[in-house]
Amino acid sequence: MALSETTPIFGESAIDAPRPxxxxxxxxxxxxxxxxxxxxxxxxxxxxxxxxxxxxxxxxxxxxxxxxxxxxxxxxxxxxxxxxxxxxxxxxxxxxxxxxxxxxxxxxxxxxxxxxxxxxxxxxxxxxxxxxxxxxxxxxxxxxxxxxxxxxxxxxxxxxxxxxxxRWKWPDIKGLHSFGGKIVHSARWETGEGDVSSPWEDTVESWKDKRVGVIGVGSSAIQIVPALQPKVRHLCNYVRGKTWISSPFLGERAEKLGMGKTESNYTFTDKDKELFKDPAYYKEFRRELESDLNSIHVVTLTGHPVQVAGRAAFKADMLKRLATQPAIAEHIIPDFPVGCRRLTPGPGYLEALCQANVEFISTEIKQVLPNGIETVDGKIDELDVIVCATGFDTSxxxxxxxxxxxxxxxxxxxxxxxxxxxxxxxxxxxxxxxxxxxxxxxxxxxxxxxxxxxxxxxxxxxxxxxxxxxxxxxxxxxxxxxxxxxxxxxxxxxxxxxxxxxxxxxxxxxxxxxxxxxxxxxxxxxxxxxxxxxxxxxEPLDGHTNRFFWAGNGTTVAEETPDADKAWYLSEVDVPPVRLH
Incomplete structure (x- = not known):
């Protein structure tokens, strides 16, 4: 195809001169x-x-x-x-x-x-x-x-x-914003004792006489409940669905490497941190943790032996942790496979549900009233604070x-x-x-x-x-x-x-x-x-049509720069290993 005399064939700059x-x-x-x-x-x-x-x-x-x-x-x-x-x-x-x-x-x-x-x-x-x-x-x-x-x-x-x-969202519950106490979303933690930028620890003392309702059993609720439980007067956890609570991920590997037991969230000691300062030790520790983490994908495959074994192990662990409250186990342990919804280790969550000041409520919520939450069975729980740990817009x-x-x-x-x-x-x-x-x-x-x-x-x-x-x-x-x-x-x-x-x-x-x-x-x-x-x-830039326009003017930046290294490739040699056999 004939080209117009005005059609550029190559660029005016060096081949490796980067355009802005x-x-x-x-x-x-x-x-x-x-x-x-x-x-x-x-x-x-x-x-x-x-x-x-x-x-x-x-x-x-x-x-x-x-x-x-x-x-x-x-x-x-x-x-x-x-x-x-x-x-x-x-x-x-x-x-x-x-x-x-x-x-x-x-x-x-x-x-x-x-x-x-x-x-x-x-x-x-x-x-x-x-x-x-x-x-x-x-x-x-x-x-x-x-x-x-x-x-x-x-x-x-x-x-x-x-x-x-x-992009968090409020749950669709009748009367939600008629509540006369404080209502807060887990993703926007504003409680009246500080703004959203204030950490929970700054206001913890003001919660000791509160009656709190936590709606949800997702990852956020599973973390919020055990954090609030020892700090509040009474806590109601409203749970619509079921979920698997796993043993802490990689606990066995951590224990093997000297990190102690991790049924709860293990706190690293000064000795641990000192060991981590050794690059070789730390590299091995991190590599083995990540290798194990990257080895559990098979649990997501339907019918895989690891999925079947994992389900049995998680169920046994949950039953053990809920031994004093077996009725909760009946409501929360799922019928669906492990991993179908997000799997969370949730250190302390099941243990918190067994405490005297916690009520696990699986009955569906009918409405929110000015003084609390009413479930479909007519029961009303009077509350001071409602926490909506109810998720996000995932569209x-x-x-x-x-x-x-x-x-x-x-x-x-x-x-x-x-x-x-x-x-x-x-x-x-x-x-x-x-x-x-x-x-x-x-x-x-x-x-x-x-x-x-x-x-x-x-x-x-x-x-x-x-x-x-x-x-x-x-x-x-x-x-x-x-x-x-x-x-x-x-x-x-x-x-x-x-x-x-x-x-x-x-x-x-x-x-x-x-x-x-x-x-x-x-x-x-x-x-x-x-x-x-x-x-x-x-699409080409500046109207050029020749696929080699990028080849520029036939030179490199090094040649156009007086003091540049014009044999840079000798610093980038990939030396092949010598084959012995």
Whole structure:
């Protein structure tokens, strides 16, 4: 095909001269912090901004302040691969300690100058003309007494790290807000004795005469109940469904490595922490913990011997811990397989249910009255505080518009269920990658390694866009459809497809699994390792049509820089081992 004389064949710069590229990261939780670090480290000539809606970094670990808040993954497995912490206080880290850890990551990597706190994304529209995302950001107007203002920004690459469990909601209970006492949601811990930023410990003394109702039996309720039980006059736990409470994860491994018994949350001693200062010892300790954590995926497969054995073991353990209250066991031990809904170790929860000041109520709630809660059997419990540990909006439909090519709305793409490509890209939305999106949570293993690999993937895509002078990179619709079919068929062989109410299925007993990766944690790591660039379509930048435009002017930056190392490759030699046989 003949080319116009004005059509550029090659670029005017050196082949390895990186063009300027702008990246906006939304969210300063784990994935946003990882993204900030890796984009700055690996993408040359990058302009980076991280917008965070909250008043501090940490995402869910900054937002949540409820009593007993802790991670249900062992602390030494719930940290970044490149930023180890050896002095965790306990086997399962407290929320405040995890948030402090994230602060330390930000400080070490000097990320603070790139983070804009109290900056909330309120809209994102892709411009086909420019290949950029036009963003609307809301922030406080410091000159108007608490009002907000909006401004616009634009970016070449949009990376969102918005958590799937970040949009909490009140339960649908008649009369809920007619309650005359204090009502609080676990995800928004405001009790009247302080604001949401106040830790529970600051107000604990004021609770000693309170009659408290906790609604729910999810992960938050399982942590809140044992934290409140010894501090309040009386506690009613309203439980609609059933759930498996496991023995603390990896307790045997921890005991083998000298960490003591972990039926409860083991507190590390000064001796333990001193041992962890030995790099070799710590490396072995962490590696063995994570290896065990990554070995339990088979428990999620229907009928697998490990699933069957695990179910029998968990049931026996729950019956033992509820020996003084066997009636509770009848109501709480599930008929569905282990793992069908989120499995939580819940140190102290079952023990708290057996205490004299706790009432386990499995009768359905009829309504909330000004003085308490009435169940359908007519019983009324007079309460001072109601805690709703009742979950989140798990639809993945964000409360602001994200508009892609041709005006397509992300909310439409996510109806009736979210569809994505490897949980990170959506067709019709060029130059956008996400972490912690649909089908990216894991049923076993640590989520943080998945976050790291999702960021790595987005960085590789950004480098390709920059290196090859591309205007856009967009996943093909057929690639999304194929991955969606893979997800649909995969979960048929797992316990997640059984009948149980779970946020994995948008709070439904049956239906599409929208939260979990279709495979193990290690499977996700491998799947994201090498991008399939053939699954994408591309638009060239600046109107060029020759696929070798990126080859530039025939030179390299080193040749154009007088003092540059012009034999850099001698420092990057991959020396093969000598084969003996």
């Amino acid at each position: 590229i702008k990246v906006v990261v939304v969210g300063a939780g784990f994935s946003g912090i990882i993204a900030g670090i890796r984009f700055l480290q690996r993408v040359p000539n990058v302009q980076l901004t991280i917008y965070e809606a909250l008043g501090g970094i940490g995402g869910t670990w900054f937002a949540n302040k409820y009593p007993g808040l802790a991670c249900d993954i062992p602390a030494h497995c719930y940290q970044l691969t490149f930023h180890e912490k050896t002095d965790w206080s306990s086997f399962y880290a407290r929320g405040s300690e995890i948030q402090a850890y994230l602060e330390s990551v930000v400080e070490k990597h000097n990320l603070r100058p790139f983070i804009r706190l109290e900056h909330r994304l309120t809209g994102a529209i892709y411009s086909e003309a420019t290949g950029k995302w036009n963003l609307t950001i809301q922030r406080p107007n410091k000159d108007s007494g608490g009002e907000t203002e909006e401004f616009e920004d634009s970016t070449d690459i949009l990376f969102t790290g918005i958590g799937g469990l970040s 993945y439909r964000l409360p602001f518009p994200i508009v892609g090519r041709g005006g397509v709305q992300l909310s439409d793409k996510y109806n009736p269920h979210p569809k994505s490509y490897l949980s990170i890209a959506v067709d019709g939305f060029p130059n956008w990658f996400q972490s912690n999106g649909p089908n990216s949570a894991v049923g076993s293993g640590s989520l943080l390694i998945v976050f790291e690999r999702q960021v790595d993937y987005a960085v590789q895509a950004t480098l390709k866009l920059q290196r090859e002078h591309l205007k856009s990179i967009e996943i093909k619709p057929q690639a999304v459809a194929d991955w969606d079919a893979y997800i649909e068929h995969y979960f048929k062989k797992t316990v997640f497809g059984e009948k149980c109410r779970s946020w994995y299925k948008q709070g439904q007993e049956e239906g599409r699994v929208v939260a979990l990766w279709p495979g193990s944690c290690l499977h996700a790591v491998r799947a994201l390792e090498h991008p399939r660039w053939e699954d994408y379509t591309y």
